[in-house]
Amino acid sequence: MSGARRGDRLWIHGGRVVDPSQGLDGTADLIIERGRVAAIGPGLDRPEDARSIDASGLVVAPGFIDLHVHFREPGGEHKETIATGARAAVAGGFTTVWTMPNTDPPIDDPAAVGFVRTAGVAACGARVMPIGAASIGMKGEQMTEIGELVGAGAVAVSDDGAPVGNAGLMRRLLEYTQTFGIPVVQHSEVVELAAGGVMNEGSVATALGLRGIPNVAEAAMIARDALLSELTGGHLHVCHVSTRESVEQLRLARDKGLRVTSEVTPHHLLLTDELVRGYNTEAKVNPPLRTARDVEAVRQALVDGVIDVIATDHAPHHYEEKEREFDDAPFGINGLETAFGLCMKALVEPGHMSVARLIDRMACAPARIMGLDSGTLRPGAPADVVLLDPEEIWTVEPERFASRSRNTPIAGWRLPGRVRRTLVGGETRYEAEEER
Amino acid sequence: MTAAAEARSLGKDLTGLEGMPGETIRMILDTAEPFKEISERPIKKVPVLRGKTIVNLFFEPSTRTRISFEFAEKRLGADTVNISSVGSSVSKGETLVDTARNLEAMRIDMVVIRHGSSGAARFLADRIPSNVINAGDGRHEHPTQALLDMLTIRDRLGKIEGLRVCVVGDIVHSRVARSNIFGLRALGAEVGVCGPRSLVPVGIEDLGVTVFPHVEEAIEWADVLNVLRLQLERMNAGYVPSLREYNRVFGVTRARLERAPREVVVLHPGPMNRGVEIDSDVADGPQSVILPQVTNGVAVRMAVLYLLAGGRPELAEDAKRGEER
Numbered sequence: 001m002s003g004a005r006r007g008d009r010l011w012i013h014g015g016r017v018v019d020p021s022q023g024l025d026g027t028a029d030l031i032i033e034r035g036r037v038a039a040i041g042p043g044l045d046r047p048e049d050a051r052s053i054d055a056s057g058l059v060v061a062p063g064f065i066d067l068h069v070h071f072r073e074p075g076g077e078h079k080e081t082i083a084t085g086a087r088a089a090v091a092g093g094f095t096t097v098w099t100m101p102n103t104d105p106p107i108d109d110p111a112a113v114g115f116v117r118t119a120g121v122a123a124c125g126a127r128v129m130p131i132g133a134a135s136i137g138m139k140g141e142q143m144t145e146i147g148e149l150v151g152a153g154a155v156a157v158s159d160d161g162a163p164v165g166n167a168g169l170m171r172r173l174l175e176y177t178q179t180f181g182i183p184v185v186q187h188s189e190v191v192e193l194a195a196g197g198v199m200n201e202g203s204v205a206t207a208l209g210l211r212g213i214p215n216v217a218e219a220a221m222i223a224r225d226a227l228l229s230e231l232t233g234g235h236l237h238v239c240h241v242s243t244r245e246s247v248e249q250l251r252l253a254r255d256k257g258l259r260v261t262s263e264v265t266p267h268h269l270l271l272t273d274e275l276v277r278g279y280n281t282e283a284k285v286n287p288p289l290r291t292a293r294d295v296e297a298v299r300q301a302l303v304d305g306v307i308d309v310i311a312t313d314h315a316p317h318h319y320e321e322k323e324r325e326f327d328d329a330p331f332g333i334n335g336l337e338t339a340f341g342l343c344m345k346a347l348v349e350p351g352h353m354s355v356a357r358l359i360d361r362m363a364c365a366p367a368r369i370m371g372l373d374s375g376t377l378r379p380g381a382p383a384d385v386v387l388l389d390p391e392e393i394w395t396v397e398p399e400r401f402a403s404r405s406r407n408t409p410i411a412g413w414r415l416p417g418r419v420r421r422t423l424v425g426g427e428t429r430y431e432a433e434e435e436r
Numbered sequence: 437m438t439a440a441a442e443a444r445s446l447g448k449d450l451t452g453l454e455g456m457p458g459e460t461i462r463m464i465l466d467t468a469e470p471f472k473e474i475s476e477r478p479i480k481k482v483p484v485l486r487g488k489t490i491v492n493l494f495f496e497p498s499t500r501t502r503i504s505f506e507f508a509e510k511r512l513g514a515d516t517v518n519i520s521s522v523g524s525s526v527s528k529g530e531t532l533v534d535t536a537r538n539l540e541a542m543r544i545d546m547v548v549i550r551h552g553s554s555g556a557a558r559f560l561a562d563r564i565p566s567n568v569i570n571a572g573d574g575r576h577e578h579p580t581q582a583l584l585d586m587l588t589i590r591d592r593l594g595k596i597e598g599l600r601v602c603v604v605g606d607i608v609h610s611r612v613a614r615s616n617i618f619g620l621r622a623l624g625a626e627v628g629v630c631g632p633r634s635l636v637p638v639g640i641e642d643l644g645v646t647v648f649p650h651v652e653e654a655i656e657w658a659d660v661l662n663v664l665r666l667q668l669e670r671m672n673a674g675y676v677p678s679l680r681e682y683n684r685v686f687g688v689t690r691a692r693l694e695r696a697p698r699e700v701v702v703l704h705p706g707p708m709n710r711g712v713e714i715d716s717d718v719a720d721g722p723q724s725v726i727l728p729q730v731t732n733g734v735a736v737r738m739a740v741l742y743l744l745a746g747g748r749p750e751l752a753e754d755a756k757r758g759e760e761r
Contacts (some may be wrong), residue, residue: 203639207454209576210612211637214502279555323533323551327574 008032010426011046011154015055015387019062020360021367021376030060032383035425037369040377043323051227053428055387058420061359063095063126063374063384064065066367067185067263068239068311069336071097071128073105073119080404082116086125088314088403091429092336093362093419095384096374097126098313100163101133108133108144110152125429127374127384128421129155129183134173136162143172150180152277155341155370158185162237163221165191172226174234180258181368183235183261186225188246189287198327200273200288212431213288219245221235226253237369240313242287244297262368265310266296267409270346271295274411278410281322281329282409285315299346302361303353304402309365310358330351338396340388348390349416355358355390383409383426392418437609441610446743449568452577453618461622465587466734467749468732468739470756474511475734483515484742484755489756490546491539492518494571499551500706500730509738514546514754524621532556536563540701541614546744549573554611567744570593575609580740581705582615584733586724589660591732597624602654604630604688605713606663606675608637617643630654631686651686655696662703666713679712683736689715693723700760 010032017028017040029200030037030045034334040181052212071085080088082099089097099116101107107116113130120128132149134157146157157177164186165169173184194217199205201212223240226249229236241250241264253260267285272292275283283289301307316333322329343362347353367375374384396413398406422430443500444463453461474480495503502518508604509516523675532551537560539547546567561568572578590596601620607613607629621644629640630648641647648654655661659682666682676682679713683689693700702714702724710716719726740754 194667202640206637206639207643209574209611211575214638220520279558320531323531325551325559326555327530327553 007212009047009050009381011044011050011052011387012051012371013044013046014396015058015060017060017377018356018359019364019377020356021062021262021364024164024377025356030181030377032426033283034428035383037381037383038381041164053387057389059387059388059390061386062363062377063422063424064093064340064362065096065372065375065387066094066312066314066336066339067098067237067309067366067370068097068164069097069314070316071099072103072316078318078404081143083123083125083129084404085316086120086123087430088126088190088336088401089126090422090424091402091419092339093386093388093422094126094336095131095386095422096372098155099129099130100158100160101131102138102159104140106109106133108136108138110145110148112151113152113154126424129153129162131156133157133323134159134164134184137161140169140368142143143169143176145330146176146180150182154182156182156185156237158187160185161185163187163189163191167224167228171228174228174236176234180232181371183237185237185239186221187223187239188218188221190217190220193220197230197288198284198326199276200228200290202291203274204275204276208279210276213286215243215245215290217295218243219249222246222249226258228415229253229258229260229347230256233259235259235261239240240265240268240287240311241298241301241307242268242290242294244294244403245267247297247301250301254306256305257425259307263309264302265313266310266335266342266346267270267333269295269310270342271409279326280325281326282333282407282411284326284329284331285333286331296357299352301431302347303357308361308369310339310361311341312336315409316403321404322407332407333402334401334405337401337403338408338415340419341394341396341417344373344390344417345415351380383423385423386419387421389420390416392416394418442466444749446740448744449557450579450611450740450744451557451568451570452575453560453579453615455584456618456622458624459596461586461619463591463735463749464583464743466741467583467743468587468735468753469750470567470736471733471742472732474738474756475731480511480514482511482755484747485509485512485745488514488545488745490514490516490741491544492516493535493547493549494518494520495551495570497557498571501550504730504733505571505737506739507734509736512738514741525640525646526689529624532559533563536560538565540564540654543549546741569744572611575614576611577615577618578611579615579619580733580737582619582738582739584729585616585662585703586619587732587736588703588729589701591728592661593726596620599701600626600628600650600657601625601660601661601662602628602658603662603664604651604654604686606635606666606670607631607640607664608635609667609670610664612662612664617645628654628657631706632676637672646649646700651688652692652695655692655700657704660698660701660703664705665707665709672676679709683712687713688718690717690721693718699723705729
């Protein structure tokens, strides 16, 4: 290409290319030019001037897309900033993240959306796409200027952290957002049923004397919102599905052909409320870790495509905030850098799905349901690429996180599947250190 | 330590009865026996804990538990300090972990903690080298209350094993209920719970108890009723419509007890709402052991303090005689 400078081209060769968006799974090479995929296929010659990356022994896949992260800036910079969050994302193999607007102040006007975007670009990590608040001040009363937010770069609206409780407002949101072609992203919880709970309702909560959040608090809200989506034709995206009853509601929505999509977190695919025993605040998260039956149901739903994607709900918290009485500790798990390993352990290792299908749920499906041009290695697509070693076993060491926070209930766990390198727009933004 | 030796040691802390072997509970109750007599003396003091400093750290209002602990500590010769701070540590500004570090820095020997958050006693115990005794944490456990309940039942009926004990009332919010369930089951009793379903927590059956939806059935089944206080807040929060109706449907009344096939012993951890969960003629009647519970409370707490301080159960008789160990 005329004018192409030295270094603009990249040749990733010898890897196993797994791109479910094109049905690819085999040894192939990749040529990247000016930040986009130029060619893909077996036996491509190294272009003149191209730098090369030897991917032999590794899986080459479209970069992961996380539709649900909390980067805490502005207002919670001691937990995470947009810069540290974006670096944590690429360390986890994510090339695009959607940030939730529940900061302090919340991202509810165009200037705030612009701030997140600008800080995201400056971070030189994953692409940071802001979700705007659905209601002013996230108070659940008055709709934000959604057109203005979208104009400034918002990709969706949500009051996540809290649900849009008012059914009338939810209806209007599902109607109004259709002008802009963006989804309403809902933290599905009937607050009156959650009733100040701090963990899953059930025998563990009863033995520990902790207030429980019943499964139905989530499923009832999903049922309501699915009906509102049916009424309005609006796109509802359901956050962090955690219960078997929720899966039933989503299955019904799918069978009716509604515009309802959903996500599940890596932790809800493996961990249960047993982890809370001993008042382990690292396992305090909302929605709470449920029972083995729920884990099985959400796993199966992800395999079947009833749940569309994996999203981390990355929720960093300062260590001091987690070192409190259980009732007073904040909800949340730091998820970006453990996501791939945790999903390998939950889904691929026990044989529930192939690596290819996992890559689909982490990279291709998010792009598909949200209409993004990434999540694929087709020629012309942004060169957002991750190099993975599915065989490597590694140890979760929170002190080595790129995230500013360390809150994870799986510190010290051995996980299969390691992110070796992450490229955003053809630029290497993360490379794993070689083990000694 | 061998299993037998372990069962005869309380370890560093008493944060709950869950998982405690029956043998250990029996040892605590047996150790309490000689201490009962000390409180009957004109001079109610033995020097077992002389030179020990104990902090009674109460984050929730409490009268009887705090006083009972304080008597137990003083009658064993310890130096005590009471810290009362209503509300959570967070609203007070200092975190519980900072409170713990400050106590540790003052080189105290034991902490008795009452706190509104479940798990708070364990939280403290994990962070300081001093012995920690749970005097009630949220809705989790209140182990010394259950121990004194068991001692009182044993005094009255001569045994615990094989008895049927039903806890009646607000199970969901009750730390007394949980400690009773764990302790009584470890000693081989059958345990039931009875109350409106709105006050019986989901999954309670998994703790090995039978749920009775009607108080009449519970009374027909049980040898012992442990009647819990119904707090006024439960009505305001919509768990039950009114205290009057609660008494009508779930109150332990003379008329209901008279229909029982056997004499049922009645306990209440106090403070009582007469005419709500229990009628006065029951509370003051011959089946009630409510005042012996209070007396036993001091003895049980003396036993726990003595054992955590390293006292050996077989030497409790000597300790009672005031001999130096």
